[in-house]
Amino acid sequence: MAEVSRIFHSTLIPTFSTLPHLTLNSPRSQFQPRRSTIHCSISTTGDATRIAISWGCDVDSLENAAALQKWLSESGLPPQKMAIERVEVGERGLVALKNIRKGEKLLFVPPSLFITADSEWSCPEAGDVLKQSSVPDWPLLATYLISEASLMKSSRWSNYISALPQQPYSLLYWTRAELDRYLEASQIRERAVERVNNVTGTYNDLRLRIFTKYPDLFPEEVRLPSMEGRVALVPWADMLNHSCEVETFLDYDKSSQGVVFTTDRPYQPGEQVFISYGKKSNGELLLSYGFVPREGTNPRDSVELLLSLNKSDKCYKEKMEALRKHGLSASQCFPLQITGWPLELMAYAYLAVSPPSMSRQFDEMAAAASNKTTSKKDIKYHEIEEEALQFILDTCESSLSKYTRFLQVMEVFQLGKWINGFGYDISQAAEPEVVSETVSSRLVYK
Ligand SMILES: C[S@@+](CC[C@H](N)C(=O)[O-])C[C@H]1O[C@@H](n2cnc3c(N)ncnc32)[C@H](O)[C@@H]1O
Numbered sequence: 001m002a003e004v005s006r007i008f009h010s011t012l013i014p015t016f017s018t019l020p021h022l023t024l025n026s027p028r029s030q031f032q033p034r035r036s037t038i039h040c041s042i043s044t045t046g047d048a049t050r051i052a053i054s055w056g057c058d059v060d061s062l063e064n065a066a067a068l069q070k071w072l073s074e075s076g077l078p079p080q081k082m083a084i085e086r087v088e089v090g091e092r093g094l095v096a097l098k099n100i101r102k103g104e105k106l107l108f109v110p111p112s113l114f115i116t117a118d119s120e121w122s123c124p125e126a127g128d129v130l131k132q133s134s135v136p137d138w139p140l141l142a143t144y145l146i147s148e149a150s151l152m153k154s155s156r157w158s159n160y161i162s163a164l165p166q167q168p169y170s171l172l173y174w175t176r177a178e179l180d181r182y183l184e185a186s187q188i189r190e191r192a193v194e195r196v197n198n199v200t201g202t203y204n205d206l207r208l209r210i211f212t213k214y215p216d217l218f219p220e221e222v223r224l225p226s227m228e229g230r231v232a233l234v235p236w237a238d239m240l241n242h243s244c245e246v247e248t249f250l251d252y253d254k255s256s257q258g259v260v261f262t263t264d265r266p267y268q269p270g271e272q273v274f275i276s277y278g279k280k281s282n283g284e285l286l287l288s289y290g291f292v293p294r295e296g297t298n299p300r301d302s303v304e305l306l307l308s309l310n311k312s313d314k315c316y317k318e319k320m321e322a323l324r325k326h327g328l329s330a331s332q333c334f335p336l337q338i339t340g341w342p343l344e345l346m347a348y349a350y351l352a353v354s355p356p357s358m359s360r361q362f363d364e365m366a367a368a369a370s371n372k373t374t375s376k377k378d379i380k381y382h383e384i385e386e387e388a389l390q391f392i393l394d395t396c397e398s399s400l401s402k403y404t405r406f407l408q409v410m411e412v413f414q415l416g417k418w419i420n421g422f423g424y425d426i427s428q429a430a431e432p433e434v435v436s437e438t439v440s441s442r443l444v445y446k
Contacts, residue, residue: 055149056166060091064163065239071159072236076110080236087272090241090291091165096267106273107237107250108258115141115157115233122155123147126217133210139202141233143218160235169290172196185402187304188283195287234259242289243274244298250275296338304333305341307348307395315356322351322366332369341392343377344369349388350381358384 057064065084073079081100087093100106117137121127126147130140148155155161171179171192179196183189211218237250237259246264253260261275277285279300282292293301308331309319320330334345347368354361358381367375381388 055152055161056164057162059165059167059169060086061163062086062092064159065092068159068163068235072113076112077236078108081106082273084239085272087241089243089272089274089294092239093241094239094273096269096271096273098269100263100267100273102263102266104263105253105256105260106263107260108253108256109234109237109260110258113235114259115144115235117141119144121147122151123217126214129210129214129217135206135210136202139206143206145233171287171290172199185399186283188287192287237261240273240275242277242285242291242293244276244293244300246274246276248275249278299338302335302337305336305345305392305395305399306331306333307345307352307392308332309352313352315354315359315362318359319351319354319362319366322362323369325363326366326370327372328366328370336396342371343379344371345392346388347377347379349391350379350384353384353387353391354381355384 062084069084081096081098082094083097084092085095087095117131117140121144127144130143135143145161148157149161152158167173171188172195174182174192174196176193176196179189179192183192234250240250240261248261248264250259250261252258263273267273277289280288281303282298282301283303285298286292309316309323311330313319316330323329323332328348332348334342334348336345347365351362351365351369354365361381364375364379368377368379
């Protein structure tokens with residue numbers, strides 16, 4: 001169960017958020033067996049000339065969502081205590097229709113409604129080719145979805161496909177220039193670039209290895225979106241939005257043989273019901289799901305702060321040696337959270353600012369800065385504490401200075417407040433410009 005739970009937790013929702021279009025297989029019985037072809041051309045880059053298949057709807061369309069809901073009930077989804085509605089957080093979401101108790105299990109989506117790598121293809125030959133070529137789950141499912149979308153109304157999944165957001169919020173749609181500009185100083189920028197390259201690379205690989213070799217099965221350009229891990233798509237369950245306050249997540253329930261989640265709080269009729277997409281930072285949420293939670297609502301938010309020894313430090317060599325001994329280097333990243341920073345960061349700061357007269361403490365400091373050692377972490381050197389805090393503050397300021405536009409609206413002095421424990425949320429600096437500009441059309445940030 002733990003494994004299933006992990007898989008569902010980490011892959012179900014990303015699936016939805018990163019794939020422009022999703023699908024499932026159609027049972028042969030519903031169709032005339034035929035040698036259909038995947039005839040489509042879908043762009044993840046916004047190249048309008050490539051879009052050939054009509055699918056999906058506006059992110060807030062309720063019409064298609066209602067059709068989805070009706071189709072799901074006719075296809076085996078048991079009666080629900082929730083309905084799809086327009087919501088404040090996440091455009092559309094599941095809202096309680098009745099009182100829901102804490103600890104209640106909801107959803108019960110049966111496996112017949114899941115979309116997995118084992119789902120039956122309407123074009124079985126195309127499925128066979130991909131499987132024989134050991135195509136990983138993600139690109140396999142993406143191709144599957146596209147193939148079903150190309151069948152339009154005749155696909156068993158047409159109601160599902162039509163209810164998916166046509167243009168999901170995703171960093172995959174950002175151009176390289178936009179990623180560079182708006183995520184300029186965030187670690188998420190590199191990871192987003194990597195992810196886009198991964199998607200493009202996988203698509204190019206498939207095109208070279210498979211699509212061009214079977215032009216009758218894959219006659220046109222098929223652009224594939226993101227992939228990551230194993231995959232299952234679960235209609236209905238993927239209408240649930242994320243809340244940082246909620247601890248509960250999707251799971252496979254062996255006894256009922258369906259996808260469920262257990263509420264961790266009661267809901268009253270009209271309230272939006274949430275799950276957790278995981279304990280992720282704002283950057284991670286942006287990367288995987290294309291949104292940033294409302295400011296200050298994510299206690300798990302964090303940014304990496306890079307601390308470095310000063311090369312002109314008289315004791316640079318000795319400090320370096322001490323750090324090396326404990327598996328650290330002259331530049332080291334530490335997570336800064338909305339709730340504070342790790343003791344290791346403070347220990348590193350002590351080491352960075354300590355004068356030659358404290359050389360006997362270098363080892364103790366380096367050990368405390370390493371998360372690999374079990375040595376005492378909570379070290380304190382009152383004589384250099386202020387200097388160490390100033391060092392952290394300076395590093396924060398220099399890190400923030402990369403967010404040029406951000407600094408125009410956020411006075412640096414607020415950093416001082418934060419560092420003195422007033423709770424300034426430095427983590428919002430993760431994607432500050434994203435919040436302010438481009439993203440009005442792409443990123444949900446309210
Ligand atoms: C699994 S879908 C949830 C259903 C989606 N709201 C819909 O209407 O199709 C995940 C997407 O919902 C949106 N979303 C989920 N939780 C959100 C939140 N807390 N704030 C803003 N958007 C959210 C994001 O666009 C995300 O990529």
